């Protein structure tokens with residue numbers, strides 16, 4: 001039900017999720033449950049383990065230990081079923097830059113089994129939903145970073161996913177574009193009970209976009225926070241973030 005975010009079932013359940021590369025632990029025994037319709041922020045500095053956690057959720061990276069369940073399905077044993085439920089916008093989604101934005105979406109829709117007419121209809125509907133109605137016939141090579149990310153969002157919505165995972169979706173967008181993008185995510189989530197994972201190292205953006213936040217550092221989930229509860233208690237996300245980083249040890253040097 002709209003606005004009834006706390007009541008939804010858990011659509012993402014991570015249990016002791018761990019990834020080691022040799023002796024290096026990139027993700028360290030993470031336990032986390034995310035409700036249907038929630039916007040959850042993965043917040044942490046470079047190398048904290050956010051993207052590795054996402055890749056394990058998608059079934060693209062195999063955990064060393066622990067498990068991921070997406071809508072009750074194990075992502076290691078059933079990666080294809082899991083991938084159908086998730087729209088994943090990676091840090092840099094490529095388009096066919098000599099084609100228009102609309103044609104790029106039509107192409108994705110055709111690959112997802114839509115008829116030709118159905119694909120065009122779906123693509124147009126999504127272009128409007130992400131505010132690109134004026135840019136339909138423009139080649140994506142001429143799109144700004146903000147437009148590309150909105151097109152990316154439309155692209156991942158084509159298969160009507162239950163969950164959308166956005167990895168650093170706002171990097172390289174100008175401030176006004178970031179605000180528009182965040183507003184769009186919040187509206188989409190509210191209107192369609194869409195569960196959204198928003199991964200970022202930007203504290204302000206996570207605070208604006210999300211209902212709850214997990215602070216990651218050195219592969220560990222240091223804190224899980226409900227932003228509305230924090231506001232009631234007058235707690236500052238920055239203070240809790242700084243405490244978490246102090247406890248978890250200095251962030252890894254970025255390679």
Ligand SMILES: Nc1ncnc2c1ncn2[C@@H]1O[C@H](COP(=O)(O)OP(=O)(O)OP(=O)(O)O)[C@@H](O)[C@H]1O
Pocket residue numbers: 021026044045046047048049050051052053201252255
């Ligand atoms: N394939 C790999 N082989 C070895 N080490 C890896 C591999 N992938 C990631 N790592 C390491 O695991 C750690 C976590 O990386 P990850 O990309 O998950 O961090 P992140 O939180 O997404 O950081 P960023 O903000 O830089 O995107 C980093 O130290 C990274 O160098």
Ligand SMILES: [Mg+2]
Pocket residue numbers: 050051052167
């Ligand atoms: Mg990353």
